[in-house]
Amino acid sequence: MTLRSxxxxxxxxxxxxxxxxLDFLPVPFLEIGADDGVLAANVAxxxxxxxxxxxxxHAGLKGLAPPDHPVFVLLEHLxxxxxxxxxxxxxxxxxxxxxxxxxxxxxxxxxxxGIILLTFHVTAAPRALDQQMAHRSAAxxxxxxxAMLAHEIRNPLSGIKGAAQLLEQAVTAGDRExxxxxxxxxxxxxALVERMGMFGEAQLNLRPFNIHRILExxxxxxxxxxxxxxxxxxxxxxxxxPVWGDRDQLVQVLINLVKNAAEAMRESxxxxxISLITRYRPGIRVAVPGTDEWxxxxxxxxxxxxxxxxxxxxxxxxxxxxxxxxPMAVGWALRWxxxxxxxxxxxxxxxxxxGAQKSACICL
Amino acid sequence: MTPxxxxxxxxxxxxxxxxxxxxLGRAGYQVRSTPYASTLWQWVEEGEGDLVITDVIMPDGSGxxxxxxxxxxxxxxxxxxxxxxxxxxxxxxxxxxxAFEYLAKPFDLKALLAVVxxxxxxxxxxRKKTALMACRKNGWH
Numbered sequence: 419m420t421l422r423s424x425x426x427x428x429x430x431x432x433x434x435x436x437x438x439x440l441d442f443l444p445v446p447f448l449e450i451g452a453d454d455g456v457l458a459a460n461v462a463x464x465x466x467x468x469x470x471x472x473x474x475x476h477a478g479l480k481g482l483a484p485p486d487h488p489v490f491v492l493l494e495h496l497x498x499x500x501x502x503x504x505x506x507x508x509x510x511x512x513x514x515x516x517x518x519x520x521x522x523x524x525x526x527x528x529x530x531x532g533i534i535l536l537t538f539h540v541t542a543a544p545r546a547l548d549q550q551m552a553h554r555s556a557a558x559x560x561x562x563x564x565a566m567l568a569h570e571i572r573n574p575l576s577g578i579k580g581a582a583q584l585l586e587q588a589v590t591a592g593d594r595e596x597x598x599x600x601x602x603x604x605x606x607x608x609a610l611v612e613r614m615g616m617f618g619e620a621q622l623n624l625r626p627f628n629i630h631r632i633l634e635x636x637x638x639x640x641x642x643x644x645x646x647x648x649x650x651x652x653x654x655x656x657x658x659x660p661v662w663g664d665r666d667q668l669v670q671v672l673i674n675l676v677k678n679a680a681e682a683m684r685e686s687x688x689x690x691x692i693s694l695i696t697r698y699r700p701g702i703r704v705a706v707p708g709t710d711e712w713x714x715x716x717x718x719x720x721x722x723x724x725x726x727x728x729x730x731x732x733x734x735x736x737x738x739x740x741x742x743x744x745p746m747a748v749g750w751a752l753r754w755x756x757x758x759x760x761x762x763x764x765x766x767x768x769x770x771x772x773g774a775q776k777s778a779c780i781c782l
Numbered sequence: 783m784t785p786x787x788x789x790x791x792x793x794x795x796x797x798x799x800x801x802x803x804x805x806l807g808r809a810g811y812q813v814r815s816t817p818y819a820s821t822l823w824q825w826v827e828e829g830e831g832d833l834v835i836t837d838v839i840m841p842d843g844s845g846x847x848x849x850x851x852x853x854x855x856x857x858x859x860x861x862x863x864x865x866x867x868x869x870x871x872x873x874x875x876x877x878x879x880x881a882f883e884y885l886a887k888p889f890d891l892k893a894l895l896a897v898v899x900x901x902x903x904x905x906x907x908x909r910k911k912t913a914l915m916a917c918r919k920n921g922w923h
Contacts, residue, residue: 580798580801
């Protein structure tokens, strides 16, 4: 007898059965027997494993994960020691389903030796946001340092350049070349400082605006410039309310995303499309750093391309400063990060794999 | 013989004061320089100088904050602002407060001398109508 059937008997024919109650649970749930068979599963588990309840119960856990999978270690641990354990960062993969970064919570049932209850929580989005928060803090330090350095470097540079220009007028023709060289090198350092200034945080001009007008503006710019000849599709939800943010910063972020998509597709030599998508997805909220406030971010703007995706070696580090697959020193990830997340507090999520399409989602 | 124009320079960086002193001196101007905003303000109040060249961040105050004060006591005195914070915001702030020109560091001496020459060029006398409009704009009757 499973736990569910036992509870169904206890609740009587008139009460709500445990089976139906578990189906209301949005978290995938499995009841595992002593032989690792699946004794019960809810609707969320059927969706998670893309398998019917009957099939789950027939195949057992061994049909869902290979023998060396961490979930079996977890079961073994609980059967020996009892209690409850959570394993983070577990992957479940088969021909029908693929989930990375799953947290598996497991608990034994003292009255029913051998039986283990499992719940599965996909943690990719929160983890990505956490990582961005950490990088954002680091970026703030970098931006503060960059602004200070820019100021401190430019003052002596002015002195050096001015002195070299004065010497240029007084020295012989042979030495004049050296004075010119000093001036040119000063200009080179100044250009470097200018590039560092990209880390600086711009002052925000927050106001409501229509996201679709922004996207149309970006699309027109792209079609008449860097994305000329490529197909840009628009899939908008026209019912979206106005977005609150810095319009210019968002335009810059979107231009960078579309430009990156266009470059990726041209480099791969593939024919493809760039899609601009808007939709309403409630449920995402982030804590505002330094306050108790939580910000809801239900509007999702996606820039999707059919390029080669992102290199696996770079993917985990995309939001870190100085990381890029571009030949230019400042890559797209850094630019997004510096310009979007730091300045508009709009988290950006990436879904990509080598050889697959890449989606960049901005939550507003 | 008319004495050469005097230029008041305020910058807390010694190398910039030295270079500006040399460059402007060679161009025939008299130069007084200070690392402090308060000293610059004192000179302006005493009626010294024909032109001001000031940095933005100084140990005892901001060059940008000085501009409206200077304009209040000596509206004809032109002010050139130079800054290592080469941001559009700083340039716009300087212009809005009444600066004649904004120079981003590190600047070219030729460019500086050209701006100085332009700033010291005698202004054509205001025509009657323009002068009247200026009075109204400033709230004078």
